[in-house]
Amino acid sequence: MRIISVTNQKGGCGKTTTAVNLSACLAANGKKVLLIDLDPQAHATLGLNIRAEACIYNVLSKISVKKTPLEGIIKKVTPGFDIAPSGIVLSTLEQELAGEIGRESRLWEVLQENKQLNRYDYLIIDLPPNLGILTVNAIRASSEIIIPVEASRFSLEGVNQLLKIIELIKDRLNHNVSYKILVTNFDSRLRHSFSMLDKIKESFKGNVFGTIIHVNVKLKEAQSYGTHILSYDKYSRGAKDYFTLSREMISGSVKTDTAADNKMASLDKRMKESITENMPRLKEVVFSMSFPEAKEVHVAGDFNRWQVSDNSRMSKNNGRWFKKMTLEPGAYHYRFVVDGTWMDDPENPRKETNPFGQTNSLLNIK
Numbered sequence: 001m002r003i004i005s006v007t008n009q010k011g012g013c014g015k016t017t018t019a020v021n022l023s024a025c026l027a028a029n030g031k032k033v034l035l036i037d038l039d040p041q042a043h044a045t046l047g048l049n050i051r052a053e054a055c056i057y058n059v060l061s062k063i064s065v066k067k068t069p070l071e072g073i074i075k076k077v078t079p080g081f082d083i084a085p086s087g088i089v090l091s092t093l094e095q096e097l098a099g100e101i102g103r104e105s106r107l108w109e110v111l112q113e114n115k116q117l118n119r120y121d122y123l124i125i126d127l128p129p130n131l132g133i134l135t136v137n138a139i140r141a142s143s144e145i146i147i148p149v150e151a152s153r154f155s156l157e158g159v160n161q162l163l164k165i166i167e168l169i170k171d172r173l174n175h176n177v178s179y180k181i182l183v184t185n186f187d188s189r190l191r192h193s194f195s196m197l198d199k200i201k202e203s204f205k206g207n208v209f210g211t212i213i214h215v216n217v218k219l220k221e222a223q224s225y226g227t228h229i230l231s232y233d234k235y236s237r238g239a240k241d242y243f244t245l246s247r248e249m250i251s252g253s254v255k256t257d258t259a260a261d262n263k264m265a266s267l268d269k270r271m272k273e274s275i276t277e278n279m280p281r282l283k284e285v286v287f288s289m290s291f292p293e294a295k296e297v298h299v300a301g302d303f304n305r306w307q308v309s310d311n312s313r314m315s316k317n318n319g320r321w322f323k324k325m326t327l328e329p330g331a332y333h334y335r336f337v338v339d340g341t342w343m344d345d346p347e348n349p350r351k352e353t354n355p356f357g358q359t360n361s362l363l364n365i366k
């Protein structure tokens with residue numbers, strides 16, 4: 001049985017998304033997986049729409065009135081994928097354990113005592129965004145650590161701080177644990193992402209997963225729909241990425257991202273078919289508008305979540321502004337932002353009133 005913690009003291013770097021979707025993809029490979037939600041905010045539990053009377057607090061606490069064995073709180077998510085849920089009450093555990101001897105090993109003890117856990121191939125532990133007692137307990141209990149790092153917000157200092165803590169725990173508790181960095185939220189439209197990726201690979205050499213998790217809105221949507229990516233949209237980029245990661249975890253081999261063909265070969269047949277079927281469907285569209293006096297123009301719409309950023313900036317040529325995008329077929333709403341002022345596309349007669357009483361321009365890609 002492999003016990004793997006997903007940790008980083010930074011919030012929002014994809015810990016919960018990774019813990020949930022990697023678990024689902026390992027299960028899709030026929031592995032038996034238990035996801036332990038060790039974050040008092042219970043994002044994994046809530047994100048999988050699990051409602052529980054008792055949670056991991058009732059297992060770890062020695063004074064809980066509802067003391068429950070681990071087996072008593074486990075819930076089924078999908079075939080092969082179980083969860084030990086969390087709840088806000090877990091936030092009191094820290095204080096409760098403060099005076100106890102061996103407080104760093106509470107989770108480890110529980111896992112050791114429970115022989116029935118041997119039915120699982122993988123235990124995946126999701127953690128809060130801090131290096132408190134829960135994280136120390138998880139590292140103590142784990143044989144491996146996944147550190148999700150956002151390419152866009154990578155800080156060498158932050159990861160080094162985390163690695164120092166891991167080293168300290170290894171040393172103090174005489175416990176061996178390996179780690180690997182997982183690059184998440186990778187935006188291949190930004191040149192900046194690639195230079196960050198190079199920096200990460202250079203800093204951590206062999207300790208970086210070959211699989212990279214790209215930005216994919218479906219991952220966010222799945223979470224808000226209360227499910228994981230394989231049941232929300234198994235043909236999405238997010239599903240493909242986490243499925244590839246699960247294969248890399250199982251085979252143990254690190255594929256370099258240039259070996260795209262190898263990656264394809266390791267995907268199962270249905271995944272592969274769906275990808276080749278989906279990829280050529282993307283269409284190139286060019287947005288353009290005439291505004292010779294403008295200094296800066298952006299195009300924002302539901303294809304870029306209405307975000308004005310480096311990604312939405314149009315470039316100027318002979319007084320006209322242009323932006324090339326590659327989009328899936330579908331119906332889109334968009335507006336231009338001319339020197340900070342939002343407007344619809346004056347050259348496109350197809351418009352629709354939005355909830356704010358303004359007009360959005362419409363685009364239909366067949």
Ligand SMILES: Nc1ncnc2c1ncn2[C@@H]1O[C@H](COP(=O)(O)OP(=O)(O)O)[C@@H](O)[C@H]1O
Nearest residue numbers: 011012013014015016017185214215216219220
């Ligand atoms: N690859 C991704 N693409 C798009 N959104 C993502 C991706 N990974 C995570 N998110 C979203 O970002 C937010 C933070 O991710 P989460 O996994 O909860 O981070 P953490 O657990 O580290 O705090 C969530 O809303 C999640 O849905």
Ligand SMILES: [Mg+2]
Nearest residue numbers: 015016039043
């Ligand atoms: Mg989280």
